[in-house]
Amino acid sequence: MKSILALAAARKERLAAHPFFAWMRDAEVPLGIKLDIAPIMANFVMNFRDMNLWFIRFEGAANAFEQVINGNTDEDETHSRLFIEDWRKLQLDEKLGWRASDALWWLFLAPETEPFRAYAFDFARMTVVDRGDPLLRFAHSEAGEACGNAFFSAVSPLAVELRRRTDVDYRYFGDYHLQREQGHVIASEGVFDRQQLDPQRREKGLVLANAMFDIFFGMHDCFNAYARNYVGRGVAPQRTRRPLPPMRPRPDAGPPQAQAIVGRHAEVQRVLESRKAGTARHPFYAWLQASGPLSPLRRLQRFIPMWVMDIMGYRDLNRYALRFKSPQQLDERAFNRWVQALETHSELFLNDWDALGMDAALGWRSSDTLEFLFLDSGTDLHRCNIAKFTKLALAHESTVLRFWLLEALEASGEAFFANTRELALAVERDTGQRLDYLADRHYLAHADGEIDPGRSYPFKSEPLSAEQARVAVAMVHTVFDAVDAQLSLSLDVAAQDRLGIDRTDPGSPSRAAVTSPA
DSSP: OHHHHHHHHHHHHHHHTOHHHHHHHOTTSOGGGGGGGHHHHHHHHHHHHHHIIIIISOSSOOSHHHHHHHHHHHHHTTHHHHHHHHHHHTTHHHHHOOBHHHHHHHHHTOGGGHHHHHHHHHHHHHHHHTTTOHHHHHHHHHHHHHHHHHHHHHHHHHHHHHHHHHOOOOTTTSHHHHTTOOSSOTTOTTTTTTOOOOHHHHHHHHHHHHHHHHHHHHHHHHHHHHIIIIITTTOOOOOOOOOOOOOOOOOOOOSOOOOOOOTTHHHHHHHHHHHHHHHHTOHHHHHHHOOSSSOHHHHHHHHGGGGHHHHHHHHHIIIIIISOSSOOSHHHHHHHHHHHHHTTHHHHHHHHHHHTTHHHHHOOBHHHHHHHHHHOHHHHHHHHHHHHHHHHHHHOOOHHHHHHHHHHHHHHTHHHHHHHHHHHHHHHHHHOOOOTTTTTOGGGGSTTOOSSTTTTSOGGGSOOOHHHHHHHHHHHHHHHHHHHHHHHHHHHHHHTTTTOTTTOOTTSOOOOOOOOOO
16 A cells, blocks of 8 residues: 555645646735636536545445545535635625526536546546445545645645635635645545555556546646636636527438347336336326416426436536447447437527526526535435436446446436426427427437437347346336436425525525425
8 A cells, every 4th residue: 555655645746736836826816816716626626525425435334444435525525515605705606797507507518617527427437446445445535635635735825815814714725624635535544554455456556546646637737727718817707608509390210110129128128118107107297287377487497407417417427427438349339329419418408498597587696506506405316316327337338238227317208308398388389489408309409410319229139148137127227216206306396486486586696495305
């Protein structure tokens, strides 16, 4: 383990010499704007809570090593709340002028934050590669702690000086946080540092630690670019609005071509059809279609914020977890063609958000949006489920298993779109606005215009072992259990108007908390 610690010390020293810190130390840059780099950190900081909750932490720690790792995650998962606290103290809501839609664009579609979306999956992949070995998990966790200490050792003195001048305590950027970022996994001394690693584990630990440092070097490149291109110039990033895709009729899919379902695939298909039928009967859909005083617009507005993480995050699940990085075989290329089409849907959803008037209906500022998406007890359910899907995708590189995971994910949405389509069409007739995502016109975003590119490959005729069939069935249940729970939450949120859609005065902040139903 000493070789891992030596590597961490050496690479931490190199990170401390990054050009970003030269900008932070530059006396020509006013102290009062240096912490305004927070927006470029938002993806990483807010997702870091989830990494600790659902990836790094061991479920039911079995030994002292796992207990130490878990104790460190208990501390680290609290930091995102401090970040939002400082965001507000820095008056970034006012400086950025962002509404909820701008924050969604920044988090999920902006070019500047694209590297961070990839890094989130790189983090997750490490906890799959280490196979739950606490000594290997320590190797990359220790590297991450060293990186955090390098950052806060440089930034904390600036926050402390700013506090002296303004009497405002910045707990995330200041010494409060630095005291909790000592550069090592908490309470690890004497537990991990004395461990002997065999050559194979040592090599794997070094690879994981180096990969963690590579991520942080990349992030600091992004920090530096944002500091110089935006903060230093006194400008805020602005959402790029692309025109709506040209409207065209739904492509003719031709005569139905039932794919041959052979061997054990038939067993998985039966489970899929059974779960799909059960989900289609969920009472949430009855609420959506019920007659009554609520307009179609209000029915959509009341629940759609709950699905932001699923819909916007689905792009990244496809791009960074499901897609094959270097497809070699025909089945891998066909699968990639499918997921590449699915990546395009999130921009349609953001257009729908605008058409539904969600910014005015919610009245959220940028910090309210961050708080809802990443810290609300209701959205915890959605993000936890995304973590489950991510683990399944990263853990199984077999094309046929990734196919069944994606097949289940897509099938779980069929009833959703069948029900939102009717409401969306009614809103379009009433308002003249287009709702391409909720009206299920996803093909408009596909480069080739097809409804389901890549679905023609006969995945269900590929060999499927008994163990793979077992895994595929478990995947189907995981997906539909998740969706059923999310629909129950949506019913509670929508029926009770827990987001305050009918009570919010447009333009005023609303921070309605959503609590998962018992």
